[in-house]
Amino acid sequence: MRLPNINQLNRKYLIFLLALLVLYPAACQSQPQQIFIEVDGGRQTLTTEAETVRQALEQARVTLDRLDRVEPDLYTRLEPGLVITVTRVREETEVARTVIPFERQIITNEALAAGETRLAQLGVNGEDEITVRVVYEDGVEVSRTEISQRTVIAPVPEILVVGAEDELPSSPVNGTIAYLSNGNAWLMRDSSAGRRALTTEGNLDGRVFSLAPDGRQLLYTTSLPEIMELPLNELWLASTTIVGEKPITLGIQGILNLSWSPVATRSLAVYSTAERVPNPPGWKANNDLWLLPVPTQTLQHTAPLTNEAHAEPVQLLEESTPGLYPWWGTAFQWSPQGDRLAFARPDQIGLLDVPLSKGRSVTDTTSISTTTLAEFTPLKTFSEWVWVPDLSWSPDGRFIAAVVHGPPLSSEPPDESQVFDLWLFSVDGQLSVKIAEQVGMWANPAWGEAGIAFGQALSPLKSVNSRYTIQLIDRDGSNKRQLYPFQSEPGVQFPELVWSPDGEELLFIYNGNLHITHRQGGPARQLTGNTQATHPQWAPASAITPTLTLTATPTLTTPRISPTTTSTASLPTALTPTPSSPTLTATTIISGDAGRF
Numbered sequence: 356m357r358l359p360n361i362n363q364l365n366r367k368y369l370i371f372l373l374a375l376l377v378l379y380p381a382a383c384q385s386q387p388q389q390i391f392i393e394v395d396g397g398r399q400t401l402t403t404e405a406e407t408v409r410q411a412l413e414q415a416r417v418t419l420d421r422l423d424r425v426e427p428d429l430y431t432r433l434e435p436g437l438v439i440t441v442t443r444v445r446e447e448t449e450v451a452r453t454v455i456p457f458e459r460q461i462i463t464n465e466a467l468a469a470g471e472t473r474l475a476q477l478g479v480n481g482e483d484e485i486t487v488r489v490v491y492e493d494g495v496e497v498s499r500t501e502i503s504q505r506t507v508i509a510p511v512p513e514i515l516v517v518g519a520e521d522e523l524p525s526s527p528v529n530g531t532i533a534y535l536s537n538g539n540a541w542l543m544r545d546s547s548a549g550r551r552a553l554t555t556e557g558n559l560d561g562r563v564f565s566l567a568p569d570g571r572q573l574l575y576t577t578s579l580p581e582i583m584e585l586p587l588n589e590l591w592l593a594s595t596t597i598v599g600e601k602p603i604t605l606g607i608q609g610i611l612n613l614s615w616s617p618v619a620t621r622s623l624a625v626y627s628t629a630e631r632v633p634n635p636p637g638w639k640a641n642n643d644l645w646l647l648p649v650p651t652q653t654l655q656h657t658a659p660l661t662n663e664a665h666a667e668p669v670q671l672l673e674e675s676t677p678g679l680y681p682w683w684g685t686a687f688q689w690s691p692q693g694d695r696l697a698f699a700r701p702d703q704i705g706l707l708d709v710p711l712s713k714g715r716s717v718t719d720t721t722s723i724s725t726t727t728l729a730e731f732t733p734l735k736t737f738s739e740w741v742w743v744p745d746l747s748w749s750p751d752g753r754f755i756a757a758v759v760h761g762p763p764l765s766s767e768p769p770d771e772s773q774v775f776d777l778w779l780f781s782v783d784g785q786l787s788v789k790i791a792e793q794v795g796m797w798a799n800p801a802w803g804e805a806g807i808a809f810g811q812a813l814s815p816l817k818s819v820n821s822r823y824t825i826q827l828i829d830r831d832g833s834n835k836r837q838l839y840p841f842q843s844e845p846g847v848q849f850p851e852l853v854w855s856p857d858g859e860e861l862l863f864i865y866n867g868n869l870h871i872t873h874r875q876g877g878p879a880r881q882l883t884g885n886t887q888a889t890h891p892q893w894a895p896a897s898a899i900t901p902t903l904t905l906t907a908t909p910t911l912t913t914p915r916i917s918p919t920t921t922s923t924a925s926l927p928t929a930l931t932p933t934p935s936s937p938t939l940t941a942t943t944i945i946s947g948d949a950g951r952f
Contacts, residue, residue: 388403388433388435389435389436392412392417395443405433407430407432408433425439443492444491449489450487451484455480455482455483455508462514462516463517463884463885467518467519470517471517471518472517474516476511477513481506482508483504486502523883526546528882529855529896531566532544533553533891534890534892535888535890539556540559553573553595559577562611563626564576565613567595569895572649574624576610586608587610587611589606589607590604607626607647607668610627612626615649623711625645628641642681644685645670645671646668646709647668671709672723677703678700678702679702679733686699691749695709697748701742701743704759708726726784728787729778729787731759733760733770742796744760745757746800749830754780754830756778757780758775759775760775761775761776774793774815776791777798777800793815795814795815795818795823796818805858808827808852810847810849810852811823823846823847824837825838825847825852825863837876839863841876847863848866856894860874862891863891869883869891
């Protein structure tokens with residue numbers, strides 16, 4: 356048999372391959388298919404060889420904007436009879452203003468007669484600017500979304516002042532009670548029915564509000580216009596025993612806090628100062644300390660002021676920047692014997708010995724010494740305020756009760772701990788003991804003859820906004836009993852506790868009104884009803900002098916006292932690193948659970 360020629364086979368194979376190359380594109384070429392496009396309110400019919408929706412729209416010269424929506428998806432492959440829908444989407448931003456109705460506030464003012472009404476401030480509506488995103492589909496609105504809102508004009512509340520309807524029964528008062536209400540100083544002596552206003556301008560700022568230990572005078576500060584060049588405030592002195600006598604200015608300005616010596620025979624006060632700044636909180640503490648001999652007579656007496664009344668303040672401590680939050684300031688409090696001061700900062704509690712002569716002068720400012728009782732981590736408040744411990748001396752001056760920022764319970768940083776415990780410190784440094792756990796940051800202890808009264812937070816780990824019960828314990832932490840609420844009241848919002856001069860009754864504020872409860876417990880007696888009372892003070896009663904005929908103007912000889920001194924003393928400005936729990940000076944510690952409830 357004759358075999359085929361190899362060349363002939365190759366030639367046939369090549370011809371076959373060429374035929375495939377010619378016929379394959381024709382076989383793979385898409386066949387025209389009919390589809391439909393709905394866009395801009397119309398319907399188009401398109402016969403196309405395109406493979407995807409995107410290609411078909413390009414062939415039909417349909418342009419798409421950024422927000423337009425296409426169904427089915429642009430990468431969907433075409434099929435005969437497919438309907439493509441294009442929805443035109445657009446967004447617009449509208450800005451509109453809406454009215455903020457002003458609020459109507461009714462304030463009770465005990466200075467007005469019962470039933471009397473005065474309009475203190477006209478109400479003015481405010482305006483909010485609201486920005487809204489509006490979405491349209493094929494020209495039809497389908498949604499509105501508020502994207503921002505800001506107040507462009509703040510509303511001004513309408514303030515209506517009404518006289519208090521005195522429906523409260525008269526309650527006896529053992530001594531003299533002073534308190535702040537609606538920016539004015541008020542006083543009641545012997546009975547709640549005899550309360551009267553010492554000031555009527557409504558400009559007390561509350562930084563200083565201190566009743567003399569004999570109850571005969573009141574020191575307070577009034578706010579000055581919020582002008583950066585002006586000081587924060589000005590110090591005034593009012594008589595509580597001479598009806599009708601006007602307060603006098605002492606000419607001292609920019610006071611941050613003040614403490615009046617409890618020794619009635621030695622009219623002294625210490626104060627520290629601050630400067631006005633544009634940033635929150637609006638002041639910067641100087642952390643200085645001045646000793647002020649308080650005038651024991653006023654210019655409205657017919658007798659002239661003594662030379663002692665003209666005495667200028669003496670600087671005890673120079674300006675400094677101690678601790679981590681020096682701009683907030685240092686609080687000072689006299690001992691009951693008036694021989695030393697306790698001080699409190701956001702991270703430290705200590706003592707300051709002030710050498711005083713038998714009169715009212717400092718013997719040697721260079722010999723002022725300090726003693727640290729406790730150091731602890733300051734609280735990070737994540738706000739513009741700083742927490743500072745509250746202090747209370749024992750009646751014999753041997754101990755100090757204070758709230759201390761404690762270590763965290765879990766893994767939070769020490770400065771974010773919400774633990775606040777009540778501690779007891781001896782002034783000789785021999786004893787430091789925790790007598791109550793987790794009392795809350797506003798426990799504000801008040802030590803009296805009956806024991807230590809303090810606030811107990813109902814939510815100890817959220818004590819900044821918690822309500823508080825009022826508890827009373829013995830100095831060793833035992834014999835705990837609740838003084839308030841007596842029945843079903845929810846507790847006080849901020850414990851401001853003051854013992855009566857005889858130590859039998861406790862003054863406190865509940866819902867803005869003064870109340871008194873007995874050390875043995877029982878229902879509290881309400882003294883005021885205007886819901887505006889703060890800063891309560893209580894001192895022994897003093898005789899009231901009838902109204903005087905004014906013979907002098909209520910100012911000092913010099914309009915402003917410029918504090919001067921020939922020598923000063925300073926507290927240490929550098930502190931050791933603050934630990935997560937108190938570093939105490941105790942050498943004797945009560946063991947076991949004696950300090951627990």
